[in-house]
Structures are given as C-alpha cells and as structure tokens.
Amino acid sequence: MWVRELLSRYILMEKINSIYIVDDDPIIVFGMRKILDNIVECDNISTFGNGMLALESIIETLEKDVEVPEIIFLDLNMPIMDGWQFLQEFIKLPLEKKVRINIITSSIDSADRETWEFYKTKTHHLITFVNKPVRSEELIKITKPA
Numbered sequence: 001m002w003v004r005e006l007l008s009r010y011i012l013m014e015k016i017n018s019i020y021i022v023d024d025d026p027i028i029v030f031g032m033r034k035i036l037d038n039i040v041e042c043d044n045i046s047t048f049g050n051g052m053l054a055l056e057s058i059i060e061t062l063e064k065d066v067e068v069p070e071i072i073f074l075d076l077n078m079p080i081m082d083g084w085q086f087l088q089e090f091i092k093l094p095l096e097k098k099v100r101i102n103i104i105t106s107s108i109d110s111a112d113r114e115t116w117e118f119y120k121t122k123t124h125h126l127i128t129f130v131n132k133p134v135r136s137e138e139l140i141k142i143t144k145p146a
Contacts, residue, residue: 016042016070016143022054022086023047023075023104028132032073032104035136040143050078051086058093068095071143076105076112084115091123099125102142106132 019042023029029047036045046069048054054072061068076083083103090101103116108131116129130138 016040017067018042018044018046018069018071019143020054020057020069020072021045021047022051022072022078022083024049024078025075028075028104032134032139035134035139036143039136039140051081051083051089053080055081055086055089058090062093062095068097068099070100072099072101073104073142074101076103076107087119087127091119091125095125100142101125101127103127103129104132104134105129 019036019040021029021032023032033045033047036042046057048057051074058068074083074086081089083105087101090099103112105112113129116127120127128142130142
C-alpha cells in the first residue's frame, strides 16, 4: 500500500473504468495485476487467455451498451486467436472512443515491429509496443491519462 501512497504524490491517479490483460502466461498476468493494483485505481481488471475470449467480451460489452475497456494489454503469441488476429478484428468494431492498446511481447522479431507500425496507421486507437518483462515504470507511463 505504501507504493500507491508514494506514487499518488507524484502522479495524478485518475480512475480507469476497465483494463483487459490478454495473455496466456499466468505468471505474466499475475505480475501485471499485482503491479497495476498498486499504481492505478481501476474498477475492473479482466484477464483473458487468448484474443478470442477478449474479443467476445468486448462484443458482449458493446451489445449491453456498457463502456469498453480503456486500456488493453495484448500479448502476441497466444493459442486460438493471437494478438495480431485480435487487433485485426478489434479495429473493425464500431468504437468512437479511443482505446489504449499496449502490445506486450517477448518477441524480438523485427516483423512484429513492422506489423505494429502498420496497425498504428489503420486505426484511431493508440497502439504501443513494449517488450517483456514489463517494469512498473512502463506500466505507470502506459496507464497515465492520455
């Protein structure tokens, strides 16, 4: 709890309605949730083991006329629907609100960075690219109000 108090002195903590973590690695998910719990005030942090589950949740949220997540942490290499497939479908959704999508990956393949650059030009959403492991300083920067 002292971390949150310390950070709140230096960072204006704005409440975030919802964050999605889309990653099939339970250790990464656990670590990110632990850090996020200490650095942001958020009503709902949801986790999904693949892009299909996250996409279905977002579509269901839209159908219920509920606000979609403000921030998505997206792994690239997952079973069933990987991060690129998720992103391809996500940018087709009729969302006016800008979502901050953060690609969090262990990939060092330059093709992934090129694909990221491509997707950045195809949508109004803010898409960033961060290599794993993600440090708390990076999560603070990512979750700061845009």
